Amino acid sequence: MNKLLVVLSLCASAAFAELQPEPTGVIETLPETWPAHWFIAHDAAFFHMSDGKLIVLDADSDDPWARFKGFINASFIGVFVQAKSRPEIYLAETFRSRGARGERTDVLTIYDKRTLGPVGEVVLPPKRSSNMPTDYNVQLIDDEKLALIYNFTPAQSVSVVDVVAREFLAEIPIPGCALAYPMGGRAFSSICGDGSLLAVTLGDDGQQTGSSRTEPFFDVENDPLMEKAVMHNGIAYFPSFLGFMYPVDLNGSMPVVGDPWSMIGDEEGGWRPGGLQLAASDASGRLYFLMHPEGREGSHKDPGVEIWVFDGEAERRVNRIKLSLPAISIAVTRDDSPLLVATNINMEIDVYDASSGEHLRTLGNFGQETPLILRAAH
Amino acid sequence: MKWLDGITENGARELASKTSRRGFLGRLAGVLAGSAATIPLLPVARGQASSNPPPGEEGDPTSCEYWRYCAIDGFLCGCCGGSMNSCPPGTEMSPITWIGTCENPFDQTKYIISYNDCCGRSSCGNCLCQRNEGERPIYRPQLSADINWCLGTSSNAYHCSTAIVVGTALDE
Amino acid sequence: MRITVRRPSLLAPRLTSEVLGRSLALALTFALIPVATADDHRASINYMIHCQGCHLPEAVGFAGHVPRMKDFVGYFLHSREGREFVIRVPGVATSSLPDDELTEMMNWLLLTYSTDQLPKPFVPFSTEEVAALRPDLEANPEKTRMRILGKIAQDLPSLAVELEEESGR
Numbered sequence: 001m002n003k004l005l006v007v008l009s010l011c012a013s014a015a016f017a018e019l020q021p022e023p024t025g026v027i028e029t030l031p032e033t034w035p036a037h038w039f040i041a042h043d044a045a046f047f048h049m050s051d052g053k054l055i056v057l058d059a060d061s062d063d064p065w066a067r068f069k070g071f072i073n074a075s076f077i078g079v080f081v082q083a084k085s086r087p088e089i090y091l092a093e094t095f096r097s098r099g100a101r102g103e104r105t106d107v108l109t110i111y112d113k114r115t116l117g118p119v120g121e122v123v124l125p126p127k128r129s130s131n132m133p134t135d136y137n138v139q140l141i142d143d144e145k146l147a148l149i150y151n152f153t154p155a156q157s158v159s160v161v162d163v164v165a166r167e168f169l170a171e172i173p174i175p176g177c178a179l180a181y182p183m184g185g186r187a188f189s190s191i192c193g194d195g196s197l198l199a200v201t202l203g204d205d206g207q208q209t210g211s212s213r214t215e216p217f218f219d220v221e222n223d224p225l226m227e228k229a230v231m232h233n234g235i236a237y238f239p240s241f242l243g244f245m246y247p248v249d250l251n252g253s254m255p256v257v258g259d260p261w262s263m264i265g266d267e268e269g270g271w272r273p274g275g276l277q278l279a280a281s282d283a284s285g286r287l288y289f290l291m292h293p294e295g296r297e298g299s300h301k302d303p304g305v306e307i308w309v310f311d312g313e314a315e316r317r318v319n320r321i322k323l324s325l326p327a328i329s330i331a332v333t334r335d336d337s338p339l340l341v342a343t344n345i346n347m348e349i350d351v352y353d354a355s356s357g358e359h360l361r362t363l364g365n366f367g368q369e370t371p372l373i374l375r376a377a378h
Numbered sequence: 379m380k381w382l383d384g385i386t387e388n389g390a391r392e393l394a395s396k397t398s399r400r401g402f403l404g405r406l407a408g409v410l411a412g413s414a415a416t417i418p419l420l421p422v423a424r425g426q427a428s429s430n431p432p433p434g435e436e437g438d439p440t441s442c443e444y445w446r447y448c449a450i451d452g453f454l455c456g457c458c459g460g461s462m463n464s465c466p467p468g469t470e471m472s473p474i475t476w477i478g479t480c481e482n483p484f485d486q487t488k489y490i491i492s493y494n495d496c497c498g499r500s501s502c503g504n505c506l507c508q509r510n511e512g513e514r515p516i517y518r519p520q521l522s523a524d525i526n527w528c529l530g531t532s533s534n535a536y537h538c539s540t541a542i543v544v545g546t547a548l549d550e
Numbered sequence: 551m552r553i554t555v556r557r558p559s560l561l562a563p564r565l566t567s568e569v570l571g572r573s574l575a576l577a578l579t580f581a582l583i584p585v586a587t588a589d590d591h592r593a594s595i596n597y598m599i600h601c602q603g604c605h606l607p608e609a610v611g612f613a614g615h616v617p618r619m620k621d622f623v624g625y626f627l628h629s630r631e632g633r634e635f636v637i638r639v640p641g642v643a644t645s646s647l648p649d650d651e652l653t654e655m656m657n658w659l660l661l662t663y664s665t666d667q668l669p670k671p672f673v674p675f676s677t678e679e680v681a682a683l684r685p686d687l688e689a690n691p692e693k694t695r696m697r698i699l700g701k702i703a704q705d706l707p708s709l710a711v712e713l714e715e716e717s718g719r
Contacts, residue, residue, distance in 0.1 A: 047503045049536065076535075077526070100500045130526035130534055131516055153615055154474060154519060154529060154604050156640075157693070175691050176640025178517040191517045193644030211689060220518065221646055227515040276707070281426035298448075298511035389569050392690070406715045449599045517645070520603045538575055544607070545598050 014015035029114055030056070030069060032087045033226060034377035036335035038069065041349060041371035043079070044133055048309045049076050050099060054091070055371065056116070060350045061338045067363055070116045070160050077130055079137035082378045083163075086112035088191055090129050090163055092138050092149045101212045107171035108138075108147060108161050120166045124159050127171075129178075132276065133373050134228055141188055146206060148180040148188055158188065159208035169206025174198055179227055181236055183250040189236075191227055195220045197248065216259045218246060226300065230287055237287055239263065239273040241300050244324035245287075247312060261315040263308065269293040274302040277329035277373050282354060286319075287312050288330060288344075298305060303328050304344050307357075321357035331374035343371050428489035430454065436484040442507035446491055449478030449512050450515035451523035456498055457505035463542040470531040471540070472497050476523055478512055479547045485550035488547040492540075499537040581619045593658035600645050600655075617695070624660055624667030625709045635674070635698055636702045637683040639691050649681040656680070667709075671687070 031036035043054040047316055052074040061067035074080065076094040083090070089111040090224045096102040106128045110120040117200050129152035138149050140163070149159040151171070161170045177190035177198045188199045203209045218240065219223045221315070229236040234251035247258040264271050272295030273279075280288045290304025303326035304348060309319035327342035332354050340354040341363075348370060349366040392525060429440045439445045439456060449453070459466030475494045482489055514521040528534040554656070601609075604616045611618030626632035637643065645652055657674040665672075688694055703710040 046506075047501045049501055070493075083379070094534070095536070098535060101498055101533040104534070129516075130528070130536075131522075132524040134516075151527075152516075152519070152525065155615070156519075173690050173692065175689070176644040176687055178515075178519070191515075192687075193517050193519075193640070193646075194684075213687065224514055227517055298509060298513065300513075301508065301510050424577050430593050474616065479599065492602070498608065520600055520641075521646075521665050528613050544602070547594060547599070548595055 020042065020163055020239075027047045027115075028070070030091075030116065034113065036377065037332050037339055038377040039331055039333065039341055040080075040082075040375045040377065041366075041369075042074065042076050042133065042343075042375070043366070043369035044074075044372045046370055046372070052076070052078055053369065054070060054080060055369065056377075057349070059333065059341050059363070060359055062366060072111055072116055075212075077133055077148075077302040079128075079287075080134050080375075081135075081138050081140055081147070082113075082375065083140060084344035085144050088119075088163070089113060090140070090147050092124065094126070094128065094130065095302070098310070108149065108163070110163065110166065121235070122161050122163075122166055122168050124149060124161070125151065125253065127153050127157070130157070134179065135277070136181055136227065136229075137341065139180045139182045139188065141182045142202075146202070148309050150179050151188075152178075156190075158190070158200075160202060162206065166330075170208070172200055172202070172208050174200065181229065181231070181250055183255070183266055184234060185206060186254055187247075187253045187254050189250055189333075191225065193220065193240075194334055197257070199254055202251055211303075212254060214257055218260075226273070226278070228276075228278055230289075231286050232281040232287070235312065237279070237281075239279065239289060241272065243272050243295075247310075261289045263310065263317070264293075265317065270350060271308075272299060273304075274300050275304050275328045275330075276311055276343075277331070278304065279322065279377075280330045280332040280340070281332055282332045285312055286310065286354075288332055288340065288354070290327060290330060301328075305342065307342075309354075312367075319355070319357070321352060323352075324359045329374050330345070331376045333376045334378065341374050341376075343374060347371065349374070401448070405492035428461075434472075434484055437474050440505065442505075442509065445450045445482050446479050446543070447507050448480035448509055449476070449523060450486075450493055450539055451508045451510070451513070452493075452495065452506070452542055453502040454507060455502075455504040455540050456536040457536040458496070458502035460496060460540065461540060462544070463540055465494075465501055465540065466499070466502075466538065467501065469496040470498045470533075471495070472528045472531045473526050474529040476520060476525070477544075489543045490545040492542045493523070493527070494540050494542060495527045496537045496540065497531040498533040498535055499511075500535050502538040522543050589654055590658055590662075593655040594662075596620060596647055596651055596655045597659060600647060601641065609659060620663045621665060623665060624664035624669075625699065625702060625706065625712075627660070627672070628669050628706060628709075629698060630674065632698045633704055634683055634686075635688060636682055638686050638688040640687060643684045643687045649684070650677045652684075653677045653680045668690070688691070 037075050041055045043053045054072040054074050055070040059065045077360050078091050079095040080091040091109045095105045103288050104125045104126045106124040108117050108122045108184050112119045129150045145164050147161045153155045164228045174190045178190040181189040183189050190198045192198055195218045197214045199210045200211045213247050219346045223240045223242045225238040225240050225376050229238040236248045236250050238246040239291040243264040246260045249256040255374045271291050271293050273289045275290040278290040288307050288311040291306050291308050292302045292304050305326050308317050311318045323342035327344045329343040333339045340348045340352040340356040344350050346358040347370050351360045412470045465471045475492050478491045479488050480491050486487050513523050516522045516524050526536050609619035626636045653675050703713050
């Protein structure tokens with residue numbers, strides 16, 4: 001044994017006699033298809049909005065270095081959507097020529113997911129809605145050929161961009177309605193202040209070819225829908241303030257509104273959905289919602305203390321996860337053994353097993369960053 | 379504040395009608411006529427803002443629980459060089475805003491509160507408050523605090539939020 | 551109060567009962583112009599809570615962003631489609647106010663801030679009228695507004711002047 005050790009130590013000292021020079025100018029790149037447990041945390045930088053960032057993270061990693069994969073700047077509460085059919089991210093941003101002042105320019109910046117470099121931009125009408133980010137401020141339709149960006153001046157409209165040709169096509173007025181929920185084909189839906197949904201169809205030039213509205217189907221006064229629906233297989237699941245789920249099939253060119261069902265059932269304690277990005281879904285169609293007890297008027301953005309998991313077709317709860325810390329935003333990874341990531345009230349990200357609810361780790365050390373929005377990698 | 383008295387006596391509304399800030403001036407004239415509170419209107423030397431509640435109110439204006447803030451979402455301008463009803467120097471008050479209704483514990487009266495934002499500087503960063511009573515999603519923009527209401531200012535950079543009493547609500 | 555008012559005729563009177571009938575109609579028309587009441591106060595509060603955030607105090611609007619109603623909105627009532635437009639615009643149609651309070655507020659708004667632009671006599675909106683119009687949300691307010699006003703301006707020089715000024719800005 002001693003002889004072996006002597007031999008080994010001699011070899012070791014020979015191999016590490018001195019450090020070899022390293023090349024400079026090395027830039028990391030990422031795979032074309034990001035691993036399923038990667039996700040994007042959007043730091044909307046509420047305290048320094050021009051310096052927002054999309055942070056690419058590995059939810060599996062316990063190594064504080066390895067978990068960070070890269071950053072993208074996102075100016076002034078940028079809003080973004082990932083493509084599935086190509087390795088691109090579309091990010092709508094606002095710039096001013098002198099920082100917080102000066103001439104305003106809005107752009108849709110196109111990022112390559114391999115290099116995290118900007119590969120193109122399309123200048124937009126300087127009207128994009130500046131609001132707490134949602135999944136429906138920017139969306140893709142028409143086999144991911146067209147991007148839609150919601151505008152608010154306070155006149156409401158949607159900008160249409162061809163992201164393949166990289167050109168601005170049209171601005172579609174959507175008076176009295178907000179946001180853009182993708183529909184089948186070349187259409188989108190917006191949610192309206194009278195409790196209805198607007199549906200707009202577009203031509204291949206991005207111009208409006210038709211529009212229609214559903215009857216008002218929810219009570220805007222007493223139990224409004226949250227605009228933060230979760231979509232799965234073309235069905236948008238809207239939670240209401242009081243905890244009813246409204247499924248709306250957006251696969252066709254006209255929304256089909258299903259009957260609402262209770263998320264709460266017989267559960268006592270005044271449970272209600274609430275949070276910022278409070279809903280997510282997984283590949284099997286399970287729906288995850290942040291929930292808080294003792295709900296009251298004004299509690300709809302309160303952090304959730306539990307996540308309730310629902311089967312949208314069976315219309316019932318199938319799982320219940322107690323969070324280690326209350327959370328405001330969640331996302332679920334795209335694979336069949338999904339992880340659930342949650343931004344907690346300390347602005348760190350908790351990682352859970354989405355099936356067992358086991359808390360696996362906490363991703364922290366974000367410095368000034370406020371990772372308000374989470375998106376699982378496509 | 380003799381020059382302000384002069385404006386109200388000579389018909390603030392007529393003066394207001396000739397400026398682009400007419401609504402704002404008109405509203406303040408009404409408030410000035412009815413109270414002794416000093417409210418900075420045009421640029422004046424600071425020293426009037428205070429973290430004490432004004433006459434006719436009670437509570438702690440530096441706390442998010444203060445009655446006026448029942449639907450506020452943002453940084454309190456009082457912590458940023460302004461006050462509950464004035465903007466810090468160099469910022470612009472957005473005339474377009476969201477409106478809430480809050481009850482003053484001092485007189486148990488519900489008042490209409492206009493949460494005009496001060497714009498043109500980046501986030502103040504102090505005294506962030508978010509309360510959502512009566513707040514509604516962004517498809518009801520007039521009741522939504524999720525919207526950056528720095529609209530109609532030369533820059534939509536958001537700095538802080540005021541909480542201005544603009545009227546008395548009805549008893550329901 | 552729900553009273554359907556017929557426009558009184560200005561033709562020469564024929565029979566006494568007709569004269570009386572027309573006078574009554576006239577009297578009713580003018581009696582319907584609201585004076586300061588508790589309803590006016592409620593209307594002004596509803597304006598503050600539901601409209602003032604964008605249209606600003608005294609309905610002055612904000613050039614380039616939000617239409618001005620003060621000294622302007624009354625013009626729309628000079629045509630049927632203009633009258634309907636005022637209820638069908640999204641801010642009105644999708645308001646959270648119930649039909650009766652919305653009607654009350656719209657009439658108050660027209661009389662308080664745009665009385666000089668109104669057609670004479672002014673036929674106030676009725677709750678039934680507002681309820682029937684609200685579901686028909688206007689799909690393109692900016693375009694429709696210009697078209698409607700352009701037509702009315704052909705008979706109203708004061709409006710024609712306003713529109714010229716507006717396009718000059």
